[in-house]
Amino acid sequence: MKKIITLTISFFFGILLLQAQGLLTEKNHFTRQDTLRGSITPERSWWDLTYYHLNIKVEPDTKFISGSNTIQYKVVDSQKDLQIDLQLPLKITKVVQDGEELNVVDDGNAHFIKLNSVQNIGSVKTLEVFYEGNPKEAIRAPWDGGFSWEKDNNGNDFVATSCQGLGASVWWPCKDHMYDEVDSMLISVNAPKGLMDVSNGRLRSVEQYGDTKTYSWFVKNPINNYGVNVNIGNYVHFSEIYDGEKGHLDMDYYVLKDNLEKAKEHFKDAPKMMKAFEYWFGPYPFYEDGYKLVQVPYLGMEHQSSVTYGNQYKKGYLGNDRTGTGWGLKFDFIIIHESGHEWFANNITYRDIADMWIHESFANYSENLFLDYYYGKEAASQYVIGTRLRIKNDRPIIGKYGVNNEGSGDMYAKGGNMLHTLRQLVEDDEKWRQILRGLNKTFYHQTVTTQQIENYLSEQTDIDLTEFFNQYLRTIEIPTLEYLIDNKELKYHWTHIVDNFDMPVQVMINNKEQWLFPTAKWKTLPLQSNNTVLNVDRDFYVDVNKL
Ligand SMILES: [Zn+2]
Secondary structure, three states: OHHHHHOOOOOOHHHHHHHHOOOOOOOOOOOHHHHHHHOOOHHHHOEEEEEEEEEEEEEOOOOEEEEEEEEEEEEOOOOOOEEEEOOOOOEEEEEEEOOEEOEEEEEOOEEEEEOOOOOOOOOEEEEEEEEEEOOOEOOOOOOOOEEEEEEOOOOOEEEEEEOOOOOHHHOOOEOOOOOOOEOEEEEEEEEOOOOEEEOOOEEEEEEEEOOEEEEEEEEOOOEOHHHOOOEEEOEEEEEEEEEEOOEEEEEEEEEEHHHHHHHHHHOOHHHHHHHHHHHHHOOOOOHHHOEEEEEOOOOEEOOOOOEEEOOOOOOEEOOEOOOOOOHHHOOEHHHHHHHHOOOEOOOEEEOOHHHOHHHHHHHHHHHHHHHHHHHOHHHHHHHHHHHHHHOOOOOOOOOOOOOOOOOOHHHOHHHHHHHHHHHHHHOOHHHHHHHHHHHHHHOOOEEEOHHHHHHHHHHHHOOOOHHHHHHHHHOOOOOEEEEEEEOOEEEEEEEOOOOOOOOOEEEEEOOEEEEEOOOOOOEEEEOOOOOOOEEEOOOOOOEEEEO
16 A cells, blocks of 8 residues: 555545455455355364464565464364465475374365374364465555565565455465454564564564574464564564553554654554543453554554554545545544454454454444544544545445455445444434443454344344344445425435335424434324425435435
């Protein structure tokens, strides 16, 4: 995303870029490889991940990586072959268990390991997978994924990984499906001379190897595959301790040397973010691992406990307000949006990428809650309504299951507006806040389905939201309030709706606020005169059609 300077149109480019470059584009034809990558295959389901130790050497001069991943797992079902994913052109060179080298049958990016030793249910086993090669290069990170091999202004290597959607197996061997998060992980990265690696969690050790150093980072909490990252650069470090809901939280910042002074000023948005989001969503979900902002040579990504940052130290989205309201320039978009993902993506994680709205709708929605906290409800409302500029209603928000397929880019702005509409239906901001906090508590460190989130929201709001979610997540139709005023009566109903959609909506009738309860069938409300003006509350994401 650092090449973005060539684009001048501000508010559309995020989504356009996503679509021009692969992620979020429509796909209708799926292959065996998509199923191997996107489903819980029998070769995945019989074992449960407990621990990874990824140990690699990164050589920017030749764009080469090599090393191993030690995979520890618990046997939960009867033994089969064991599927490990690693994407070409990377190659598995050796797999070892109990001191024995094992046979591997390759099927594209999936690799089936023939195990020799007995895998008793309940036992914990370890597998070492050695690999090497030139990993796929990210051309437009983070939208395509892979390794970004860049240089900083002083000619030092500046290297980073990103891999949402494409999958972590683009750069390291793993069980590349979201349903199974590893319980904890050690990431050891040997960086070139004079440079440092910053990965997830806390720095455990630095070991010298000749004139290079290996940095080992330990993640104490469950982590999803695409959240794992390597960042290598000429980093300097500063930090602060945030006094949060669960006590002292270490907030650490790693930036390129030349940016230190700028960052010290600009990153003040980070503790501000923490305060607002702990208020709305509950405690930061990874106190044990700390919070980090790490400068990278691309726009940014929600890497767990090491949020990556490349927004050029500007407010807004690379200096732009994508809402046309002015409110978008009150904060650094990447710090706020990507950190919002610590709650919705890293704490609560989709089980299948088809449900990616759980990450992006809430992260998009978090932007306006940040504004709400510091600038009030009206500012927040203007902002979220402003994001509607980017809704396309091209295809449903939910993608196709089991084939690693994400839905429409509308999961951002339309999803955020759906949640904003739901806040209106709840009509009790404190209750709404407790629901958002409750989500993070109930699904703490879990991978979830859309159904779990939908059910939770229905239960907690005391509203059956089945049709509400069917409408906004599974169709491209916008509910339209159709009405006419005639004969001292208001006649109104919903059109462009799924069966049984009956969402109430707030309107102003001659400047008097009231609720209407439209259904597909026409309803009638007596009026004082035909000279009546009806306005639908803009906080509801609906269309209006006056006949
Ligand atoms: Zn996001």
